[in-house]
Amino acid sequence: MLSRTADHLYWMARYIERAENVARMLDVNYRMSMVPQADGGIDAGWGATLSITGLEDAFRAKYPAATMESVLEFMVFDGSNPSSIMSCLRMARENAHAVRGTITSEMWETTNDTWLKMRDYPRWKLSGSEIGEFFEWVKFRSHLSRGVTLGTMLRDEAFHFIRLGTFLERADATARFIDVKYHMLVDGKAPPDAAADYYQWSALLRSVSAFEVYRKVYRDLITPVKVTELLILNDQMPRSLRTSMVEVYENLLAVSNYRSKETQRRAGELQASLKFGRIEDVFARGLHEYLTQFIVRVNDLGNRISNDFLVPMSSS
Amino acid sequence: MANPSSIYDEMNGADGTVRAHYAGYQKWLAETPPERIAQKRAEADLVFHRVGITFAVYGEEEGKERLIPFDVVPRIIPAQEWKQLAAGLRQRVKALNMFLHDVYHDQEIIKAGKIPAEQVLSNSQYRPEMQGVDVPGGIYAHIAGVDVVRAGAGEFYVLEDNLRVPSGVSYMLEDRRMMMRLFPELFSRYRVAPVEHYPDMLLSNLRAVAPAGVLDPTVIVLTPGAYNSAYFEHAFLAQQMGVELVEGQDLFVRDEHLYMRTTQGPQRVDVIYRRIDDDFLDPLAFRADSMLGVPGLLQVYRAGHVTLANAIGTGVADDKSIYPYVPDMIRFYLDEEPLLNNVPTYMCRKKEDLAYVLAHLDELVVKETHGAGGYGMLIGPRASKEEIERFRQLLTETPERYIAQPTLSLSACPTFVDAGIAPRHIDLRPFVLSGKDINMVPGGLTRVALREGSLVVNSSQGGGTKDTWVLEI
Numbered sequence: 037m038l039s040r041t042a043d044h045l046y047w048m049a050r051y052i053e054r055a056e057n058v059a060r061m062l063d064v065n066y067r068m069s070m071v072p073q074a075d076g077g078i079d080a081g082w083g084a085t086l087s088i089t090g091l092e093d094a095f096r097a098k099y100p101a102a103t104m105e106s107v108l109e110f111m112v113f114d115g116s117n118p119s120s121i122m123s124c125l126r127m128a129r130e131n132a133h134a135v136r137g138t139i140t141s142e143m144w145e146t147t148n149d150t151w152l153k154m155r156d157y158p159r160w161k162l163s164g165s166e167i168g169e170f171f172e173w174v175k176f177r178s179h180l181s182r183g184v185t186l187g188t189m190l191r192d193e194a195f196h197f198i199r200l201g202t203f204l205e206r207a208d209a210t211a212r213f214i215d216v217k218y219h220m221l222v223d224g225k226a227p228p229d230a231a232a233d234y235y236q237w238s239a240l241l242r243s244v245s246a247f248e249v250y251r252k253v254y255r256d257l258i259t260p261v262k263v264t265e266l267l268i269l270n271d272q273m274p275r276s277l278r279t280s281m282v283e284v285y286e287n288l289l290a291v292s293n294y295r296s297k298e299t300q301r302r303a304g305e306l307q308a309s310l311k312f313g314r315i316e317d318v319f320a321r322g323l324h325e326y327l328t329q330f331i332v333r334v335n336d337l338g339n340r341i342s343n344d345f346l347v348p349m350s351s352s
Numbered sequence: 353m354a355n356p357s358s359i360y361d362e363m364n365g366a367d368g369t370v371r372a373h374y375a376g377y378q379k380w381l382a383e384t385p386p387e388r389i390a391q392k393r394a395e396a397d398l399v400f401h402r403v404g405i406t407f408a409v410y411g412e413e414e415g416k417e418r419l420i421p422f423d424v425v426p427r428i429i430p431a432q433e434w435k436q437l438a439a440g441l442r443q444r445v446k447a448l449n450m451f452l453h454d455v456y457h458d459q460e461i462i463k464a465g466k467i468p469a470e471q472v473l474s475n476s477q478y479r480p481e482m483q484g485v486d487v488p489g490g491i492y493a494h495i496a497g498v499d500v501v502r503a504g505a506g507e508f509y510v511l512e513d514n515l516r517v518p519s520g521v522s523y524m525l526e527d528r529r530m531m532m533r534l535f536p537e538l539f540s541r542y543r544v545a546p547v548e549h550y551p552d553m554l555l556s557n558l559r560a561v562a563p564a565g566v567l568d569p570t571v572i573v574l575t576p577g578a579y580n581s582a583y584f585e586h587a588f589l590a591q592q593m594g595v596e597l598v599e600g601q602d603l604f605v606r607d608e609h610l611y612m613r614t615t616q617g618p619q620r621v622d623v624i625y626r627r628i629d630d631d632f633l634d635p636l637a638f639r640a641d642s643m644l645g646v647p648g649l650l651q652v653y654r655a656g657h658v659t660l661a662n663a664i665g666t667g668v669a670d671d672k673s674i675y676p677y678v679p680d681m682i683r684f685y686l687d688e689e690p691l692l693n694n695v696p697t698y699m700c701r702k703k704e705d706l707a708y709v710l711a712h713l714d715e716l717v718v719k720e721t722h723g724a725g726g727y728g729m730l731i732g733p734r735a736s737k738e739e740i741e742r743f744r745q746l747l748t749e750t751p752e753r754y755i756a757q758p759t760l761s762l763s764a765c766p767t768f769v770d771a772g773i774a775p776r777h778i779d780l781r782p783f784v785l786s787g788k789d790i791n792m793v794p795g796g797l798t799r800v801a802l803r804e805g806s807l808v809v810n811s812s813q814g815g816g817t818k819d820t821w822v823l824e825i
Binding site: 037038039040041042130133134135136137138141144145148149152193197291293294345346 | 401402403573577578583584586587588590591596597598599601602612613614615616617
C-alpha cells in the first residue's frame with residue numbers, strides 16, 4: 037500500500053476517534069455541571085476540560101473566560117481549533133476523501149455524511165436542552181463508522197492502519213481523561229466532599245461508557261483505585277489502556293516492515309507492562325507520573341509509526 | 353445539415369407519434385404516478401450527495417463541490433443504430449492512433465501532402481520529445497472519449513475526439529447504477545446492454561500495453577489529487593480496477609525505472625493510467641513548476657520501462673485545428689470512407705475562411721483550437737452583440753487560435769425540468785479503448801443541456817447527464 041494512503045487511513049481513524057472523545061469529555065462535563073457544586077466548581081470543570089486538550093493558550097487568546105458557552109463554542113464549532121469536533125470531522129472527511137478508492141463505499145459514505153450533517157448542524161441545538169442529543173449523535177456516528185469498518189473492510193493492511201489510528205488515539209484520550217479527573221479530585225481544589233467525589237468518579241466512568249461495566253466487574257462501591265484499575269489494566273474493558281495497547285501492538289505486527297522492528301519492540305514492551313502490571317505499583321509510583329509517562333510513550337509510538345510507514349520516504 | 357428549426361427529438365417523431373424504441377418507456381411513464389417519480393428524483397439527489405459524486409468547479413469558491421444534475425429519462429439508442437455508430441468509432445480511433453504513430457515516426461501523411469507540415473509540427477500539442485519513441489503496440493490513445501451528436505435520423509456528427517484525458521466514464525457507470533436502483537422494473541421491460549464491465553475492460557486493456565517482458569504488470573492511476581475537478585472519477589476507477597490511486601509525490605525514479613513509495617518499501621510501476629496533462633507529468637521535461645508530476649518520468653518512458661496511457665503527445669491528434677483532417681486520415685491509413693461525419697470546419701488561420709467567418713459570426717460556433725470544457729467559445733445565433741464584437745476582435749488579432757463551424761441542430765431528448773418534461777439538447781460521449789483490440793461498452797455518457805434552447809452540455813456550464821441505453825434487440 038502507498039505510504040500516503042496508509043497515512044490518510046491512519047489519520048482518518050484518529051480524527052474520528054478524537055471527535056468521539058471530545059464529545060465524551062464535553063458530555064460528561066455538561067452532566068457534571070448539573071450536579072450541585074461549590075462556587076466556581078462548574079467553571080473549574082470546563083477549565084479542566086480544556087486542560088485535557090492542551091489547548092488552553094489558544095483558547096485564552098480568543099475567549100475571555102472558560103464558561104460552558106465559550107468552551108462548547110471552542111471545542112465544538114470553532115474551525116480554528118484543530119481539535120474541535122467540527123475540525124476533527126472535517127479532517128476525517130478530507131483524509132477519507134483522499135483515499136476513497138481504498139476504503140469501502142459504505143465507509144466513505146458514512147464519513148462524508150457525518151461531515152455534511154456536522155457542517156449544517158443547527159447551532160441553536162447546542163444552547164438548549166438538546167445538547168446531550170448532539171453528543172450522542174457524535175458518539176453514534178463514531179460507532180457507526182467503526183461498525184462499518186469492521187463490517188465491510190477487507191482485513192488487509194488498510195484495515196490495520198485504520199485500527200492502529202483508532203487505538204493509539206483512544207489510548208491517549210483515556211489516559212488524559214483519568215489524569216484530569218484524578219488531578220481535580222486528589223491534587224486539585226475540590227473540597228473533600230464524598231458525594232462530589234462519587235459524582236466525579238462516576239462521571240469519569242460514564243465518559244468512557246464504563247459505569248455499568250464497573251458494577252458488573254466489581255459489584256462494589258465506586259472507589260478511585262478500582263476505577264483506575266478498570267480503565268488502565270482491565271483486559272475486557274474496550275476503552276482501557278491495556279485493551280487499546282494490545283490492539284495497537286497486534287495491528288502493528290500485522291503491518292510490520294523491514295524498518296519497524298524497534299517500534300514493534302516498544303509497543304510490545306508497553307502492552308506487556310499493562311498486561312502484567314498491578315494497580316498498587318501504579319499508585320506507588322504516582323498515578324499522574326505514570327499517566328504522563330504513558331502519554332509520552334504513546335506519542336513516541338505515533339512518531340515512530342509515521343517514520344516507519346507513513347511519511348513518504350526518500351528514494352531509499 | 354438539418355434546419356435548426358426542425359430539431360430531432362429522440363423520443364417523439366415529427367408527426368407526434370412515439371418512436372418505437374421509446375414506446376415501452378412512454379407507456380411506463382404514463383402508468384407511473386408523478387409523485388413516485390418526484391420521490392425517486394429526490395432520492396437520486398440524496399444518494400449522489402451522500403456518495404459524493406460531485407465535481408469541483410474552477411473559479412468558484414475553493415473546495416466547493418457541485419452535483420452534476422442527473423436526469424431520470426434515459427437516452428435510448430436502438431441496437432442497429434449503435435452498431436453503425438460503433439463501427440464508425442472503431443474506424444476513427446484506429447486511424448487516429450495510426451496518425452499519431454506516423455506523426456512521431458516517418459510522417460508519411462505529411463510527405464503525402466494530406467496535412468500541412470506546420471499544422472502538425474508547429475502545433476503546441478506536438479511533442480518533439482516523442483519523435484522516434486516506440487510505444488507498446490503502437491497505441492497512443494488508449495482511452496478516447498469521442499463526442500458525437502445527432503442532427504437527424506441516422507445522421508451522426510463527431511464534434512471532438514478527446515484523446516488526452518477524457519473524463520466522464522464514472523458518471524456513465526453511476527448513472528446506470530442509479531437507474532437500476534430507482535427503477536428496476538424498467539430493466540425488466542427493456543433489454544439494456546450492460547456497461548458495468550467497463551473497469552474490467554479498461555484494466556485488461558492497460559495490462560495489455562505493459563512494457564515488453566513484464567508478465568504481471570503493476571497498473572496505477574495517477575491523479576493530480578483530491579482537489580482536481582475529476583478526482584471522484586480517478587478514485588472511482590482505481591477502486592473499481594483494484595489498483596493504487598497515486599499522486600506524483602508517491603512516485604520516484606531510480607535507475608531508469610519508476611517506483612511508488614509503499615508501506616513495504618519501493619514497488620515497481622509498469623503502467624500508468626494518468627489523469628494529468630502532458631505539461632505537468634515531469635517537471636524536468638515540461639513545466640518546471642509542476643508539483644503534480646514525477647521528476648525523470650519522461651526518461652523512464654522513453655526508455656520503454658513504463659507505459660503511459662494515454663501516451664504523451666496525443667493532443668496533436670485531437671486539436672481542433674487537426675480535426676478537419678480526420679476524414680482524410682481515415683482514407684489515407686485505412687483506405688476506407690469515413691462512417692461518421694465531421695462537422696464542416698472553417699480554419700480561421702486561412703484568409704478566405706476567416707473572411708467568411710467574420711461575415712457570418714451570428715450563424716457560426718467559434719471555438720478555440722486548444723479549448724475544452726465549453727470555455728472560450730461563441731455560439732453565434734445566441735450571442736449578444738457585445739460578445740460577437742469581442743470575438744471579432746479576438747479573431748482579427750489571433751485567427752490561428754480559432755476555428756468556426758455551422759451551428760449544428762443537436763437532437764433533443766425529453767428531460768425533467770421545473771415545468772415538467774420538455775426536450776433538451778443532448779450529446780453522447782462513448783469511451784473507446786485501444787489495446788490489443790479496440791473495445792467499448794455499448795453507449796457512453798449522454799450529456800444534456802438543461803437550459804432551454806442551450807447547446808452547451810458541459811457539466812461546468814450547467815449541463816447534466818442521463819443514463820444511456822443501447823438496446824440489445
